[in-house]
Amino acid sequence: MTATLGRFLILASVLVSTGGAFIAFGAGAKRSPEGLRWSQRFAYAYAALMLLATVVMEYALITHDFSVQYVAHVGSTQVPLWVTIVSLWSSLEGSILFWGLILGIYIAGTTWVNRNDHQEYMPFAIGTWLACGAFFSFLIAGPANPFLTVATPPLDGPGPNPLLQNHLLMIIHPPMLYLGYVGMTIPFGFAAAALLRGRLGQSFLRPLRASLLLPWIFLTIAIMLGGWWAYEVLGWGGYWAWDPVENASLLPWLTATAALHSAIVMERRGVLKGWTVTLIQASFLLTILGTFMTRSGVFNSVHSFTQSAIGPTILVFLAAVLLFSVVLLALRIDSLEAEGKLESAVSREGMFLVNNLFFVVLTFTVLIGTCFPLIVEAIKGKQMSVGRPYFDAMVVPVGTALLFLLGVGPALPWGKASKKEMQRALLPPLITGAVVLIVGYILGVRNGWTLLTLLFGGYAAHVTFAQMWLPLRQRLKRGDSFAPALIDAQLRRGRRRFGGYVVHAGAVIVFVAIAVSSTMRTQEEVTLTRGQSTTFAGYTATFLGTEERTEPHRQSTIARFSITKDGKPVTTMEPRMNQYAAMREPVGTPAVHSTITRDYYISIMNLQGDQAGVLIINMPMVGWIWGAVLLMGLGGLIALIPAGRRTYVIVPEPVSTAPDEVIA
């Protein structure tokens, strides 16, 4: 019964999205307001159907209705309720349904927000979104149908993939990633609409940018959560392994970040329109590529949980969207005419161009590295993979150069600048850079790249901080009182700019923390007998013994360590091995003791009677990465807050000699 209802809802969503897409494209071609209203209704109906289908699936999961195939695959009466609820995205069929739900919400939300605006573009945008929706509904209805029935329902199921049950971060990481991935459909639809219309007007830049920024925020946080999860759960003490699927999440992030930057130049100078649109399209295409990588079984990855049959279907969709985008771009890119021109290479906009170049280089580097094994196998028939060394060798220099730009770019003025202005803008931050470099050296940093990162990081931090509070300082200089100046200059009129620099501040910290944590980490592998202790990195760990704990879905062996520093007790750490009924190999969970400066990390390698083989890692600054990425997300949110409460107060503009002025 439940399964039938679910199948009905999905079939209805296929009809609604296909029909809605046709109506919307028709309305766009005829510029029909009535057609636009109908396409809006279809957009809402699509979201409603997706929501209902998800509710039906959750109902089946929670009531353990094993006659539904998906529930029989991932459900279990032995797992806690929260695991049952998140099982929706624990396996292929459910996660595609979840994808459909998020897509529906995005489409309906964006349609509603712009219900009275941008009538020129909206029909084409809704048409593009619903066409994508139709594809995903088709996937759910056919190749990845979660609502198939089981003829003889089992009494109990195996439960979801144990790795998903191992840590709470796993509840948040997939939804965040989906919010980022799926959200890229929205700017793609807007960009397609601009191309179909052959015009990208100034007023349309705002929704275009906002629609890109929102999924960018989710994607930023999702990537970090994935790394954090790997660090907290997998026990090898790292957070990034250049796994194909990690790369898949990074690729659209790189192009989206580039697009967010070129959009600023587009807004201020009226140039780079075709380029920005291309980057936006690439971001969406890379999310589809990423989905293919995760779900086709083509790439060997920790994320390829199953080899599924939907690979070819996604590939066909990817090829179709690629072709659509390329032809559309070729047809219309020349009509998105440039209104302005770039005056000087050594200027803010010049640096934006270099920034874009670097991001695109990074994208291709990672893309080629990821696909390299496939290329070699296709040509030579040999299996080969590129590992960390390739990525590190290629990405570290470009990343360091990006950090350099992050400092120099915002320091440079827009347009042309005199030599004197240039010196005044560029030289003072060097002092901060040098100070940070020297402090790092004194604290023991010797790695060349890390020292360079510290120099550029200090420089960028100086520039970012100065630029961040520039509007406030301008107001104070003019004699405004502090509180109103703060609110108006930073949070109201200059909010987008302020948010942007908060993101930059987070990024600077991330760069430095990655460099320091990866080059300054030390580790020790020891075997301890009960009662024995080892002193490493200032801490003494004493192995107190093990304890077995049985939970319905898993059995854990917990090793207990007391940690002391200079004879004083600090904490007790309990790394564990979890044995899940459905899995042969045990899954370890390390224990991490975090302080402001560093993490002390214990992971069990093996346990035998009274002996424990442990890996102890000392990771400086690693916690800063998580915090700083959250700061980036916060900055994104500050910049995103819609300009709904626009205040049209006419303020006499200050005569500014500063290198930058506030974008109102």
Add this chain to the structure above:
Amino acid sequence: MNRTVLVVGLIIVATIVVVLFAGLGKDPQRIDSPLVGKPAPPFALKAVGTGETIDLEALRGKPVILNFWATWCGPCYEEHPTLVANARNLPNVQFIGVVFNDEEPKIMRFLAERGTAYPTLLDANGKTAIAYGVGGVPETYFINPAGTIVAKFAGPLSTEELQANLAKALR
């Protein structure tokens, strides 16, 4: 129409689609063994139950199907009947089971419950498994009469897969 964009775009599209298409249908978990085409690493191990020592060198002249397994491995239960049935049907082929990371009583019970048709050897310290580069169980190596490894198969064998790989050993 911007020809440059069209041409460059189509080239990128074609490359990506062709590369990804070529990757479809392949199993990335399947990694070819560097041992294929090389002489099989020698071993002499004691058989479970009989205690008799079996030396691979002594089996030259016959194709050998060398199956690594363990009682703690689920797929091995699935595979066992296929191996036993084929061993009974193929008297000219030497089947050998090698068990590692396991205990003799457990193996005895497994074989008593499920039957056997060929010697099962205990690789007590896992040295033989390491020499063959076993990545997981079950894993099966096909050795030709000259003592060269001709194929490796990871995962539970079906009769068809067993026959297809055995054909390489008989060539």
